[in-house]
Amino acid sequence: MASIADSALNAICGPGYDALKSVHYQQKPSDPDPARQKLAADANAFLEADGKNSQHALNPFAGLNREELDAVASDDSGRYTVNERRAAYLEAYDMEQAWRRQVMAAGQAEREATGSRRHFYEEILNHYQALPPLEQSLYPASYSQKLQAHIQREPAIENDSFDWYQKFPLAAGDKTPT
Known part of the structure; x- marks a missing residue:
């Protein structure tokens, strides 16, 4: 592919x-x-x-x-x-770039608010898994595993106090890649 x-x-x-x-x-x-x-x-x-x-x-x-x-x-x-x-x-491509700008801003806000990037990496993994197979084929075979390793290394957010989707509603309203 x-x-x-x-x-x-x-x-x-x-x-x-x-x-x-x-x-x-x-x-x-x-x-x-x-x-x-x-x-x-x-x-x-x-x-x-x-x-x-x-x-x-x-x-x-x-x-x-x-x-x-x-x-x-x-x-x-x-x-x-x-x-x-x-x-x-x-x-x-434009859809992907819009998603990347949004997720980068949200990731930065998460890091500043919580000291963690757990949701950031989870969002990237979810996005990758939702991509059509043809687009997934452009990534390294180990991409998903590397993201999962990042997620595991990030500290858990106490009481899951950072609400990604409340701070960045574009991500909440569009669970498919944009």
Whole structure:
């Protein structure tokens, strides 16, 4: 599975993508359905605006969950254009970055309030375990065990007085990775 993820990333990111960028913008879906054609055009428009750092660029894949985004990003069957796959990947990436910013802030607050990072590591482990298998395959095989070792080393919080979800409601309302 890791090789599938690596192959998908190589096609939609980095030097390989950049070398064929103009070709990717000309690519059209083989399906003549107007909705498919529009989705591809919307992905191109999003990537053009994103490249110009436009704050108003709406990703046409916004609203899909991680599994759906991964399915599009890794689909090398030809059903999706390279730019559609890239737009789906960027949506998943943005979701991951938003989650990381939130969990880092919460982890810092936990450490300051309790002297422990137990919930921080538990949240990371829960997030990792909720990731689609394709994304999990990008992590080292020992990732889960390392997080569990961190959890065990952290001091228990007396009376579990730090309420992670009260301080950071985004984590409470979204138990799936964002």
